[in-house]
Amino acid sequence: xxxxxxxxxxxxxxxxxxxxxxxxxxxxxxxxxxxxxxxxxxxxxxxxxxxxxxxxxxxxxxxxxxxxxxxxxxxxxxxxxxxxxxxxxxxxxxxxxxxxxx
Numbered sequence: 482x483x484x485x486x487x488x489x490x491x492x493x494x495x496x497x498x499x500x501x502x503x504x505x506x507x508x509x510x511x512x513x514x515x516x517x518x519x520x521x522x523x524x525x526x527x528x529x530x531x532x533x534x535x536x537x538x539x540x541x542x543x544x545x546x547x548x549x550x551x552x553x554x555x556x557x558x559x560x561x562x563x564x565x566x567x568x569x570x571x572x573x574x575x576x577x578x579x580x581x582x583x
Contacts, residue, residue, distance in 0.1 A: 487517070488525045497530055 485492070490501045499514075507513020508523065514533035517524040 484527065486527050488527060488530070490523065490525075493525050493530060497534070499530075 484496065488496065490504050493499050493504060494501055504513060504525075508516055514525060515529040517526065
């Protein structure tokens with residue numbers, strides 16, 4: 482498959498999966514992949530799309546560690562953790578109610 486270096490919205494959607502409304506909103510908000518504006522035409526360089534994707538990679542805890550145990554394998558019978566609130570951390574409405582009952 483011969484992919485051109487300069488792509489329109491439809492080609493970007495087909496090749497990379499970005500929806501056209503997302504591309505338009507991202508352009509308007511100046512937060513998406515870089516683009517070219519030639520008169521009314523909007524085009525994307527293939528290299529700009531790929532660098533945008535590379536810049537948004539999220540590393541996970543298991544990246545590069547294929548045999549690392551998952552959280553549920555480390556302590557399968559452990560009870561779920563619960564948040565313990567200090568009085569100073571309680572929401573104001575709850576704090577007032579507990580102060581009145583003393």
